[in-house]
Amino acid sequence: MPDTASRPFTAAAFNQYLAEHQLMAARCETCGALHLPPRAICPRCHGDQLTWQATSGRGRLAAFTAVSIVPTALAAEGHGRDNPYLCGIVELDEGPKISARLLGLDPRHAAAIQIGTPVQAEYLTRGEGDRQTTLLAFRA
Amino acid sequence: MPPRATPLPRGVAVVGAGMSQFGAFPDKSGRDLFVEAFLEMRRALDKGFDPASVDAVYVGNFSSDLFEGQAHTAPLVTDAVGLLPRPATRVEDACASGGVALRQGVMAIASGLADVVLVGGFERMTKLPTAEVTDTLAAAGDTLFETPAGFTFPGFYAAIATAYMHRYGMTPEHLMHVALKNHANGALNPKAQFNVTLADWMRGRVEAARKKGKPLPAWQSEMDFLHDDGANPQIAWPLRLFDCSPITDGAACLLLAAADRAGEFTDRPIHIIGSGQASDAALHDRDDLTSLGAARLAAGQAYAMAGVTARDIRIAEVHDCFTIAEVIATEDLGFFEPGHGYGMAEDGVTARAGAKPINTSGGLKSKGHPVGASGVAQAVEVWKQMRGEAGPRQVPGDVPLALTHNVGGTGNTAVVHIFERRN
Numbered sequence: 001m002p003d004t005a006s007r008p009f010t011a012a013a014f015n016q017y018l019a020e021h022q023l024m025a026a027r028c029e030t031c032g033a034l035h036l037p038p039r040a041i042c043p044r045c046h047g048d049q050l051t052w053q054a055t056s057g058r059g060r061l062a063a064f065t066a067v068s069i070v071p072t073a074l075a076a077e078g079h080g081r082d083n084p085y086l087c088g089i090v091e092l093d094e095g096p097k098i099s100a101r102l103l104g105l106d107p108r109h110a111a112a113i114q115i116g117t118p119v120q121a122e123y124l125t126r127g128e129g130d131r132q133t134t135l136l137a138f139r140a
Numbered sequence: 141m142p143p144r145a146t147p148l149p150r151g152v153a154v155v156g157a158g159m160s161q162f163g164a165f166p167d168k169s170g171r172d173l174f175v176e177a178f179l180e181m182r183r184a185l186d187k188g189f190d191p192a193s194v195d196a197v198y199v200g201n202f203s204s205d206l207f208e209g210q211a212h213t214a215p216l217v218t219d220a221v222g223l224l225p226r227p228a229t230r231v232e233d234a235c236a237s238g239g240v241a242l243r244q245g246v247m248a249i250a251s252g253l254a255d256v257v258l259v260g261g262f263e264r265m266t267k268l269p270t271a272e273v274t275d276t277l278a279a280a281g282d283t284l285f286e287t288p289a290g291f292t293f294p295g296f297y298a299a300i301a302t303a304y305m306h307r308y309g310m311t312p313e314h315l316m317h318v319a320l321k322n323h324a325n326g327a328l329n330p331k332a333q334f335n336v337t338l339a340d341w342m343r344g345r346v347e348a349a350r351k352k353g354k355p356l357p358a359w360q361s362e363m364d365f366l367h368d369d370g371a372n373p374q375i376a377w378p379l380r381l382f383d384c385s386p387i388t389d390g391a392a393c394l395l396l397a398a399a400d401r402a403g404e405f406t407d408r409p410i411h412i413i414g415s416g417q418a419s420d421a422a423l424h425d426r427d428d429l430t431s432l433g434a435a436r437l438a439a440g441q442a443y444a445m446a447g448v449t450a451r452d453i454r455i456a457e458v459h460d461c462f463t464i465a466e467v468i469a470t471e472d473l474g475f476f477e478p479g480h481g482y483g484m485a486e487d488g489v490t491a492r493a494g495a496k497p498i499n500t501s502g503g504l505k506s507k508g509h510p511v512g513a514s515g516v517a518q519a520v521e522v523w524k525q526m527r528g529e530a531g532p533r534q535v536p537g538d539v540p541l542a543l544t545h546n547v548g549g550t551g552n553t554a555v556v557h558i559f560e561r562r563n
Contacts, residue, residue: 011284037285043421063429065298066377067290071274074290081373087290088299089424097424099289110377115306135288 009040009050017052018134021123025096027053036096056093057121059138061114064088066107077126084108090119090138101137145444148250151399153409154559156185157523159516160262162390162508163333170204170264173391174217177260177513181393186406193404194395195254197228198245200238200261201512206276208264223258232512234280235461237261238392239515239546239555245396246415246557255398261517262391263510273387277511280549282422294384296423296550297462298376303429304464305378308479312378315463316366317486319382319505322460325492326502328533333388333508338362345371383463388508392517407563410526414448414558416441423550430479432551435472439545442556443474450474453558454539455525456496457518459547460503466490469545470498473556497535500525515546515555526561 007013017024026038030047068084079085086102119138158180160173182189197218205211214228231241238261245257277293326332342365359365372380402409418437460466471481484490490498501521522542524530542559
């Protein structure tokens with residue numbers, strides 16, 4: 001992977017940053033908009049001059065759910081009707097929102113979870129060797 | 141982009157409509173269901189069907205590839221109904237595939253390239269186990285940035301519900317009333333997958349427990365039943381089983397004709413006077429999580445084209461893939477102010493005999509949601525209601541104007557049509 005300045009604005013590059021435990025956004029050089037996930041073209045001004053910018057990884061919970069009927073990938077992690085997991089949308093202090101797993105909250109007592117709860121980015125490693133991936137999570 | 145205020149350059153009318161039975165049919169392919177819908181449409185044509193009159197075919201289908209292992213389905217279903225060699229085009233916009241196929245048919249006629257168009261939609265979903273259906277539907281989200289977070293489709297709408305509850309004070313009980321209302325309507329629709337009220341459903345469960353000698357459930361009311369974690373389990377908090385539309389096999393068909401040729405098929409056409417469609421980003425990339433911006437834009441376009449307002453619409457079929465989706469739809473369409481839609485089912489406003497009947501067919505919730513067919517089946521319902529042919533679920537009074545609202549994904553696609561009866 002090339003150095004930070006020249007990485008392309010792709011999902012692969014974003015995921016590589018996650019593997020390096022960095023939550024990176026794309027800043028539009030033309031209008032200043034900050035995009036997360038990254039984009040190669042700014043939808044606000046249509047400029048294509050963007051740069052990677054590190055985020056604080058700090059944010060607040062904007063929406064969430066505790067999933068009991070799970071997709072196969074989460075079933076493989078042991079989740080299911082008796083072991084729900086939490087995911088949601090986090091609004092970063094810098095403004096953009098992103099979808100992520102949620103940690104440090106009880107999925108069996110979802111009704112007690114508050115919108116606006118402060119959260120901090122964490123990085124979950126799944127799989128091994130060439131198949132290893134890093135997933136974005138936020139911990140309350 | 142301001143809404144286009146001019147009418148269609150050429151009038152378009154629905155001249156025939158039909159749908160298959162909705163449900164789970166192990167012995168029927170998607171193609172079989174399409175034929176079933178087509179035959180009902182053909183039989184319903186007041187002046188008979190001339191195959192030679194059809195110029196083109198548009199078919200809404202989300203994922204026969206993953207559901208049935210069959211891609212390139214439009215020519216196959218066109219062959220099955222004997223309409224080769226007409227140009228046949230599959231339209232895919234997730235759960236809005238059917239509504240967008242309808243819009244393609246409208247545009248084909250309005251452009252002058254076609255006079256008569258068959259619009260259909262189908263989905264054969266129940267062949268896959270539930271986990272794989274969940275995966276397939278989740279593929280309508282952003283598989284790079286949303287599904288890795290663990291979002292399923294119920295999960296997306298559940299997250300929308302938490303944002304809405306936080307902002308406006310809605311409770312899960314308000315959503316239960318949406319399910320109750322739509323099952324009450326579906327109980328009157330013989331084509332519905334769940335052709336029973338929730339009270340009947342409860343009685344069935346009690347009877348089954350009695351026959352097996354098991355302890356009898358202590359439900360005193362439908363709300364007791366809906367609060368029972370065993371009978372109505374959590375799917376994605378705060379959405380339970382009865383907040384979710386089912387997994388369904390089904391198909392629907394419409395015959396569209398240029399307004400100046402509609403008289404060849406029927407003396408009672410239903411005119412399409414408004415059409416709008418818009419697109420939106422992944423859910424996390426939107427400013428407002430309590431409204432679908434694409435639906436607001438599509439509705440604005442359709443109202444402007446039709447020259448009518450939300451107040452003028454007598455009934456609407458809206459995309460209630462989840463109970464929360466109906467609440468938000470009725471606000472996005474301008475029927476109710478933002479934050480005011482959630483009590484309308486409980487208050488009876490959206491009931492069949494209410495001021496603004498919503499989902500008289502039973503909606504996706506009770507009628508069933510074969511995703512590629514749903515947008516077309518919505519038009520089948522308004523066709524029946526506007527012609528006074530909806531049987532026991534016919535709304536009281538006249539239905540001169542009706543609306544359909546069909547959503548793909550979490551509102552990444554939205555398409556709205558407005559229908560008018562002139563005689």
